[in-house]
Amino acid sequence: MMKKSPLTGPDQIPYIISSLRHAVYRFIEDELKKNGVRGLMYTHGAVLFALYSSGGAMRLSDIAALINRTKPTVTVMVDRLEKAGYVKRTPSREDSRAIIVETTVRGNALKELLYATGIRLKQKAFRGMNREDQDRLVELLMKVQENLAREHDETD
Numbered sequence: 001m002m003k004k005s006p007l008t009g010p011d012q013i014p015y016i017i018s019s020l021r022h023a024v025y026r027f028i029e030d031e032l033k034k035n036g037v038r039g040l041m042y043t044h045g046a047v048l049f050a051l052y053s054s055g056g057a058m059r060l061s062d063i064a065a066l067i068n069r070t071k072p073t074v075t076v077m078v079d080r081l082e083k084a085g086y087v088k089r090t091p092s093r094e095d096s097r098a099i100i101v102e103t104t105v106r107g108n109a110l111k112e113l114l115y116a117t118g119i120r121l122k123q124k125a126f127r128g129m130n131r132e133d134q135d136r137l138v139e140l141l142m143k144v145q146e147n148l149a150r151e152h153d154e155t156d
Contacts, residue, residue, distance in 0.1 A: 013144070024121065031117040037110065039084055043069075045114055046085065047077050048103065057102040058121055059092065086110065 025042040035134050053057055054090045058066075058136055064074040078101055081087040086107035092098035 017144075024125075027121055027124070028117055031120065035113055037113070039080075040086070040110075044077055045117075046080055046082060047074065047101075048107060048110060048114060051087070051101065051103050051107070054116075055066070056061075056108065058098050059095075060089075060099045060101055063101060081107070 028042045028045060032038075046069075047063055050063045050066045053066075054062075060074060060078060061071055063078075064071045067074070069077075078087060078089065082089060084106075085104055087101050088104055090100045090102065092100050104153075129137070
């Protein structure tokens with residue numbers, strides 16, 4: 001059961017965002033466990049989705065940019081994925097400083113499960129909302145994200 005925030009109106013935004021993040025993580029991790037996938041966390045799925053969207057291989061720095069994480073953070077995530085056999089690293093042929101991350105057969109085998117989990121998550125999250133409301137919610141959340149990113153960039 002979801003706890004109700006003591007705050008009201010716009011004051012609830014940080015609480016709601018935090019609660020949503022936790023609920024999404026829990027949903028995805030529970031779905032993976034139900035399907036026999038252990039040791040894979042929500043954030044690892046972001047790396048795999050980035051790789052799937054690019055045909056299975058990307059530079060580590062490009063993954064970091066795409067999923068909006070720092071390169072050291074992505075390095076740790078890739079370390080864990082590599083240890084579990086979902087990805088492998090190879091040196092770039094074009095740039096000796098760059099590392100290419102590629103999905104393995106084991107990593108590719110998760111693709112359908114991850115996509116199906118994403119569909120179930122969206123169905124659950126948007127239950128009772130028409131398409132117009134869904135689109136508006138996404139638009140507003142993206143605006144909040146943009147505002148917070150811009151504020152962060154301005155203070156750096």
